[in-house]
Amino acid sequence: MEGQDYMPGTASLLEEIDKKILVVLRDGRTLIGFLRSVDQFANLVLHRTIERIYVGKQYGDIPRGIFVVRGENVELLGEIDLKNEGNLPLEEVSVENILQAQRLEQQKKQDEQKKQYKKLLERGLQPHAERTADEFT
């Protein structure tokens, strides 16, 4: 497990240090911040982090400060292209509005999921199990 950091051609997060990155977490949240530190588990330290919530074509930002993210929660991370970061085809709204929109969307999703569960149970099938945690490292 050691000496992996400096092997050329390997997928290293060291190249992304001090860059503005977007992190998608396993719970669906999106964080944007400057990557300050990494380790072999892809644990991250993000600086000047904002949590960006998307609902439809709108988004809202919540400032979060410094985040330490445990690697197992990271789905993916991407380097933000600062050039076209300004011209997103999405509309920025205030935090209260986006949180309200998110609540409505989640309520809709929960209702639909309940309907699905009912239908599955009616047919004698078990509803979907949650993704189990798999830790290889």
Add this chain to the structure above:
Amino acid sequence: MLFYSFFKSLVGKDVVVELKNDLSICGTLHSVDQFLNIKLTEITVTDPDKYPHMLSVKNCFIRGSVVRYVQLPADECDTQLLQDAARKEAAQSKQ
């Protein structure tokens, strides 16, 4: 190490990575590591609905543990070679 070497041989090729949260990302394989973490460049969407709003992201790092599938064109991999390599690994681990 077998699949690490296999992916290393595919660096530069276009692949589609399907994640366990049903996200699908198409891109050029830039690099891979021993945990099968994947770095893709020039990413594009294959499934617009299941895609988070990563509109200003061109390169990404995908943690190996969240990958469900890596889809490759059939002519990019030599299955015969893979079978031989797998047999060798199995023989080695038996010793």
